[in-house]
Amino acid sequence: MKEGIKKLIVWADKQPPNSIELTYKQIADKFGIHHSSVGRILNKLGIKTIVKPGPKPTIKLFCNHGHEYAVVERDKRGNCKECERLRSKKYKEEHKAELKIKNKKYNDKIRERRLKYNNEHKKERQEYIKIWRGENTEALKEYSRQYRREHPALYKLGRLKYRTNLNLRIVSWGQDGIYEFYEKCPVDMTVDHIIPLQGDLVSGLHVSWNLQYLTPSANSKKRNKINLMDATKLYEKILRKAGLK
Ligand SMILES: [Zn+2]
Numbered sequence: 001m002k003e004g005i006k007k008l009i010v011w012a013d014k015q016p017p018n019s020i021e022l023t024y025k026q027i028a029d030k031f032g033i034h035h036s037s038v039g040r041i042l043n044k045l046g047i048k049t050i051v052k053p054g055p056k057p058t059i060k061l062f063c064n065h066g067h068e069y070a071v072v073e074r075d076k077r078g079n080c081k082e083c084e085r086l087r088s089k090k091y092k093e094e095h096k097a098e099l100k101i102k103n104k105k106y107n108d109k110i111r112e113r114r115l116k117y118n119n120e121h122k123k124e125r126q127e128y129i130k131i132w133r134g135e136n137t138e139a140l141k142e143y144s145r146q147y148r149r150e151h152p153a154l155y156k157l158g159r160l161k162y163r164t165n166l167n168l169r170i171v172s173w174g175q176d177g178i179y180e181f182y183e184k185c186p187v188d189m190t191v192d193h194i195i196p197l198q199g200d201l202v203s204g205l206h207v208s209w210n211l212q213y214l215t216p217s218a219n220s221k222k223r224n225k226i227n228l229m230d231a232t233k234l235y236e237k238i239l240r241k242a243g244l245k
Contacts, residue, residue, distance in 0.1 A: 153182035174207025
């Protein structure tokens with residue numbers, strides 16, 4: 001066996017996999033053998049992954065801005081990807097306001113299209129949702145339980161809003177501090193509307209100064225039965241609470 005080939009075998013055996021980036025030709029030159037032998041020997045040794053035949057190191061291609069194609073790659077059109085990225089970034093910065101309007105228009109269009117679709121396919125969608133809910137009852141229940149556990153105050157508020165929206169007892173003012181009031185409710189108390197939201201004779205509003213803490217038993221005794229005499233007294237209480245009396 002040729003001396004060069006022996007040396008190659010010894011050398012190649014010591015190389016960790018994928019560690020060398022030399023062509024067969026370069027290896028052949030290193031050991032003074034013909035390059036056609038290199039692949040054959042390495043294959044025999046079962047270490048064919050050791051060599052990464054690639055473009056010769058001397059031939060490097062660059063874009064006009066000095067980015068090496070082997071590193072940055074080219075896009076579908078064959079342009080330098082890095083240059084395209086920079087160009088797009090610059091364009092976005094220079095046309096910020098314009099693009100914002102354009103994007104908004106686009107988003108609005110999509111939203112309109114979706115609403116239109118939903119409207120036109122109302123029946124199918126309802127049917128689909130019904131089926132989906134039927135198939136996912138347990139998951140939905142668990143989700144609702146979890147939400148209730150994690151956000152007790154929000155849950156109560158949500159339920160209340162759901163019930164009373166129908167009666168328009170929620171107004172845009174007087175909402176400050178309502179969430180905190182619910183959140184700070186002592187464990188053994190409930191949040192009560194001083195003037196009930198759906199009283200028999202008078203109805204109160206869901207506003208911060210119409211709230212008080214009551215024990216559950218006192219609350220259930222009170223129910224929604226408030227007469228006009230009571231209401232007058234209660235309004236006085238509210239006015240005092242709101243600092244108007
Ligand atoms: Zn470039």
